[in-house]
Amino acid sequence: MPTSRNTAPKRPRLDWRFVKRFCRIVRVLFPSWCSQNVVMYGTLLGVTLLVQLVVYQVGLIPSQFYSVLSEKNYGKFKELVAFSVLLILLISALKSLEQYICNVLYISWRKCLTQSLHQDYFSRWVYYTLNVLHKDIDNPDQRMTQDAERLCKQLSSMASRLVISPFTISYYSYQCFNITGWIGFVSVLGYFLIGTVANKLLIGPVVSTLVEQEKLEGNLRFKHMQIRVSAESAAFYRAGKVEHVRTDHRLQSLLHTQRKLINWEFLLYLGVNTFDYMGSILSYIIIAIPIFAGVYDGLTPGEITALVSKNAFVCMYLINCFTQLIDLSTTVSDVAGYTHRIGELQEVMKDISRKQCDPDCSTVEMGNLDRDRETLSTSSNAAIVLDKLSFTSPVSEDLLVKDLSLRVYEGTDLLVVGNTGAGKTSLLRVLNLLWEPCNGSVQMNTCFGPRGIMFLPQKPFLTDGTLREQVIFPLKDIYPAAGSVDDERILRYLELAGMSSLLKRTGGLDEKVDWNWYDVLSPGEMQRLCFARLFYLQPKYAVLDEATSALTEDAEEQMYRACKQLGMTLISLGHRSSLKQYHDIMLRLCGGGQWELTQLEKR
Numbered sequence: 001m002p003t004s005r006n007t008a009p010k011r012p013r014l015d016w017r018f019v020k021r022f023c024r025i026v027r028v029l030f031p032s033w034c035s036q037n038v039v040m041y042g043t044l045l046g047v048t049l050l051v052q053l054v055v056y057q058v059g060l061i062p063s064q065f066y067s068v069l070s071e072k073n074y075g076k077f078k079e080l081v082a083f084s085v086l087l088i089l090l091i092s093a094l095k096s097l098e099q100y101i102c103n104v105l106y107i108s109w110r111k112c113l114t115q116s117l118h119q120d121y122f123s124r125w126v127y128y129t130l131n132v133l134h135k136d137i138d139n140p141d142q143r144m145t146q147d148a149e150r151l152c153k154q155l156s157s158m159a160s161r162l163v164i165s166p167f168t169i170s171y172y173s174y175q176c177f178n179i180t181g182w183i184g185f186v187s188v189l190g191y192f193l194i195g196t197v198a199n200k201l202l203i204g205p206v207v208s209t210l211v212e213q214e215k216l217e218g219n220l221r222f223k224h225m226q227i228r229v230s231a232e233s234a235a236f237y238r239a240g241k242v243e244h245v246r247t248d249h250r251l252q253s254l255l256h257t258q259r260k261l262i263n264w265e266f267l268l269y270l271g272v273n274t275f276d277y278m279g280s281i282l283s284y285i286i287i288a289i290p291i292f293a294g295v296y297d298g299l300t301p302g303e304i305t306a307l308v309s310k311n312a313f314v315c316m317y318l319i320n321c322f323t324q325l326i327d328l329s330t331t332v333s334d335v336a337g338y339t340h341r342i343g344e345l346q347e348v349m350k351d352i353s354r355k356q357c358d359p360d361c362s363t364v365e366m367g368n369l370d371r372d373r374e375t376l377s378t379s380s381n382a383a384i385v386l387d388k389l390s391f392t393s394p395v396s397e398d399l400l401v402k403d404l405s406l407r408v409y410e411g412t413d414l415l416v417v418g419n420t421g422a423g424k425t426s427l428l429r430v431l432n433l434l435w436e437p438c439n440g441s442v443q444m445n446t447c448f449g450p451r452g453i454m455f456l457p458q459k460p461f462l463t464d465g466t467l468r469e470q471v472i473f474p475l476k477d478i479y480p481a482a483g484s485v486d487d488e489r490i491l492r493y494l495e496l497a498g499m500s501s502l503l504k505r506t507g508g509l510d511e512k513v514d515w516n517w518y519d520v521l522s523p524g525e526m527q528r529l530c531f532a533r534l535f536y537l538q539p540k541y542a543v544l545d546e547a548t549s550a551l552t553e554d555a556e557e558q559m560y561r562a563c564k565q566l567g568m569t570l571i572s573l574g575h576r577s578s579l580k581q582y583h584d585i586m587l588r589l590c591g592g593g594q595w596e597l598t599q600l601e602k603r
């Protein structure tokens with residue numbers, strides 16, 4: 001497990017690492033040369049270019065008006081008014097279209113990026129390692145939702161401006177050079193360079209503070225999430241006061257960082273605004289140079305006015321192009337912050353995924369069932385073979401289990417007992433490949449999932465959705481056949497688990513419910529619903545981690561008898577002595593790595 005708790009996190013910057021991460025994200029946003037996003041982006045560039053051409057024409061209109069009015073030419077004036085109206089209609093249409101394409105591109109990019117992150121997150125058990133074991137990365141959920149959304153929004157707003165800038169800058173530089181000579185052009189360029197250096201110095205702290213702020217924002221939301229999920233338990237403890245203090249504490253840290261951020265942003269905005277306004281004065285100074293130098297002495301006052309107007313437009317627009325580039329620096333700082341957060345998540349997920357070697361049948365898919373049966377019939381008799389297995393918890397050096405050798409055969413039920421924290425559930429984590437053993441080996445000759453091995457975890461997992469979706473979970477589709485056959489099976493197993501009353505509460509198998517299953521079901525009901533799921537899926541091996549802890553002994557007997565009738569081999573974890581009667585062998589974890597195996601008398 002890679003940990004870097006002792007090393008300070010690297011400050012996110014506009015550096016080579018940023019370039020690499022950004023390129024990786026761009027590859028996700030543009031999956032191939034002929035993808036829809038490339039076409040859309042190309043169209044956006046085309047429209048932006050058209051906007052620039054029309055803007056140039058619109059910019060020349062005042063100088064034409066000066067010329068026409070100084071000549072008092074009524075015919076030309078009428079033509080010019082009609083032409084101006086036409087150009088204005090055209091530019092409004094083009095700018096609206098440009099904005100529209102930006103928005104469509106934003107949605108399409110968000111889809112690509114979030115789906116790609118989901119792909120890595122839900123592959124194998126990356127989500128488990130990331131959330132439970134991997135503490136180096138904060139708030140993966142926030143990175144996949146909010147950060148991805150903001151990155152796409154910012155990128156779509158600046159994407160075309162950034163690419164089109166070199167062309168407009170070249171064109172207006174050429175015009176500026178033609179009219180004012182090299183002094184005008186060099187002045188504008190020098191002005192831009194000074195602005196860039198100043199902004200670069202200010203962006204660095206803004207990027208790192210922004211990343212910090214996003215992290216704290218996620219922490220605060222997580223705290224609220226925690227209260228929401230555990231509202232009832234908190235209320236029993238009357239924990240409002242202490243949780244209030246803790247939540248406010250997180251809020252304080254967030255606000256402190258936000259204050260730091262707005263201080264840095266104040267300096268950045270100061271630079272940006274000064275640059276903007278100085279730019280407008282600079283344009284007149286540049287225009288004044290050839291006029292005072294006598295270059296245009298031969299022109300009439302009307303022609304000089306028209307020329308000054310045209311020159312003013314060209315110079316101001318060139319400065320405006322540069323200014324826009326500088327203004328983009330604030331957007332670039334946001335983009336850099338989000339790029340680092342998302343890029344880091346991608347790297348960590350890829351790294352985890354690479355380490356999680358894929359057991360060929362760990363996925364739960366209907367299509368795997370036939371292959372699963374083949375695997376079972378050709379494999380060794382023992383479903384699980386543990387050979388000198390030793391493991392610790394991820395944060396401790398002390399062995400929970402040392403040199404455990406054990407074989408689990410079909411039809412031989414195993415009970416695992418031991419004191420609190422002795423490592424019973426951890427043994428399941430190792431069997432499930434969630435934790436790596438530090439010694440020995442685990443050989444799973446049976447597939448995970450329906451028809452193979454199914455785990456009923458200590459904390460029941462209820463998905464969102466209808467009653468049917470709860471029962472058939474983790475299958476995506478009904479099995480073995482849709483329609484009344486499957487409905488009958490579900491109803492039969494709900495009844496067997498003592499949960500047929502749920503049908504009335506939900507209003508049917510496929511009625512959407514507007515409640516959170518965890519809030520409305522009692523712990524015992526949740527456990528019964530998980531048994532209904534088990535009866536429906538009928539795996540060969542059922543691993544039950546204190547799965548009846550919230551049930552009476554009678555109800556426990558009912559569940560265990562049903563499992564046996566359905567032909568399941570059981571591996572149970574628990575504290576109750578009543579469990580012994582349903583099992584053949586007992587593994588006792590004695591602590592400090594010690595363990596013992598005993599034969600049991602089944603009733």
Ligand SMILES: Nc1ncnc2c1ncn2[C@@H]1O[C@H](COP(=O)(O)OP(=O)(O)OP(=O)(O)O)[C@@H](O)[C@H]1O
Pocket residue numbers: 132133393394395400418419420421422423424425426427
């Ligand atoms: N994600 C984790 N990170 C670090 N330590 C963990 C983690 N999960 C469990 N542990 C520790 O590993 C040890 C064994 O835990 P485990 O859940 O296996 O106990 P158990 O025998 O199942 O206990 P119980 O009877 O209470 O369910 C405990 O000390 C626990 O705190």
